[in-house]
Amino acid sequence: MIIEVKRLIALKKYVGNFQFNMAPLADKLILPLAEVDGDINVEGEYEIYDDDSVGVSIKISYKLKGQCSYCLAEAEKSVAYSYEALFVPDKNDADNYYYDGARLNIQPAVDDAFVFSQPEVLLCTSCAQSQV
């Protein structure tokens, strides 16, 4: 999704929100025996600050489905994850995401949120119970 930062500043619209679904990113899946069932739901808010940096809060949710990491039985898990990103028009700022000061594509932050959101193991109901 693109945020037209320059245009929004001209319109004095400094905050807004977004919501969209996207197809799962198969090449960004960490667990080898799992896949995303259905789409990834993405929603969030952005705020454009005085120095043209843009704070983006992202919430993603989806269902992970596949084989239990321990016993290979069928397993699934609903995942919800929140992620904060700051986009800055400064290429030398290695701590934040870069954008050109005019149009901001939030996709790199959404991709990272998806990677960070994934559990290290996917467990079936019985393995999840014996873990406690």
Ligand SMILES: [Zn+2]
């Ligand atoms: Zn299991």
